[in-house]
Amino acid sequence: MTHSALERRQRILSEVLEKRHVTARGLAGHLAVSEATVRRDLKALADEGHIDLVYGGATIRRPVDYSLRSKETRNVEEKRIIGRLAADMVSDGDTVFLDSGSTALELASLLKRRDRLTVIINSTRLAMELDSPNLNVVMLGGQYRASRMDTVGRLAMSTLEQLRGYVCFIGADGLDMDIGPSAADIESADLYRLAVRNARKTLLLVDHTKFAAPSLFRIVPWSQISAVVTDCAPRPQWAEFFHTHDIDVIYPPDSAGGADK
Numbered sequence: 001m002t003h004s005a006l007e008r009r010q011r012i013l014s015e016v017l018e019k020r021h022v023t024a025r026g027l028a029g030h031l032a033v034s035e036a037t038v039r040r041d042l043k044a045l046a047d048e049g050h051i052d053l054v055y056g057g058a059t060i061r062r063p064v065d066y067s068l069r070s071k072e073t074r075n076v077e078e079k080r081i082i083g084r085l086a087a088d089m090v091s092d093g094d095t096v097f098l099d100s101g102s103t104a105l106e107l108a109s110l111l112k113r114r115d116r117l118t119v120i121i122n123s124t125r126l127a128m129e130l131d132s133p134n135l136n137v138v139m140l141g142g143q144y145r146a147s148r149m150d151t152v153g154r155l156a157m158s159t160l161e162q163l164r165g166y167v168c169f170i171g172a173d174g175l176d177m178d179i180g181p182s183a184a185d186i187e188s189a190d191l192y193r194l195a196v197r198n199a200r201k202t203l204l205l206v207d208h209t210k211f212a213a214p215s216l217f218r219i220v221p222w223s224q225i226s227a228v229v230t231d232c233a234p235r236p237q238w239a240e241f242f243h244t245h246d247i248d249v250i251y252p253p254d255s256a257g258g259a260d261k
Contacts, residue, residue, distance in 0.1 A: 189217035
């Protein structure tokens with residue numbers, strides 16, 4: 001590697017550490033090099049373990065453990081707040097889809113109080129949580145992922161393809177104004193993209209930490225999100241973004257702004 005390339009990568013790494021998320025286009029303009037050069041540099045830095053690649057750029061390196069057990073221990077109170085807010089939007093007799101994330105688990109624990117509710121899931125953990133004679137649970141088959149306790153793949157998508165008219169509740173591993181909500185793995189992104197497409201409306205369940213940067217695989221564009229349910233008021237730039245895109249934002253009225261978290 002030439003001295004100029006090494007210096008450029010050091011500058012890129014400094015930018016990522018400072019801003020948490022950078023785009024290849026932005027770096028190319030800042031460094032006066034081509035986007036192709038920046039992409040090669042980003043890939044090299046990712047291969048060395050310094051950063052994580054995301055859609056259109058890079059972010060600071062995140063924990064690689066996306067298991068359900070690990071997720072259940074992070075931001076617990078925030079997820080409980082989101083679960084309570086989301087549960088208030090579900091009525092007796094509704095049909096809903098829940099993803100396999102830990103925030104959906106908080107929501108599921110409150111839905112057992114509902115009557116004549118149909119819940120579509122791809123999570124064995126949620127199936128256990130939703131064990132109630134008052135509920136009709138539709139479990140998607142497919143390839144089982146033990147670490148996440150969920151099912152994905154062609155069989156799960158084939159079953160979901162036949163279902164329509166439900167309210168969809170999904171989470172995300174990251175958010176970006178240009179990209180939309182995103183997931184850390186392609187199997188989840190593919191399944192939840194289909195879930196959103198077949199739903200009559202979709203609510204995104206995300207705590208304030210997800211607003212920092214996108215993850216690798218885009219789920220859907222913002223135009224397919226009806227509302228965002230979160231644990232505190234979003235930062236001003238996000239509040240303006242949601243207002244401009246006609247996306248409702250639901251959070252505790254007495255919460256502090258996301259910038260203060």
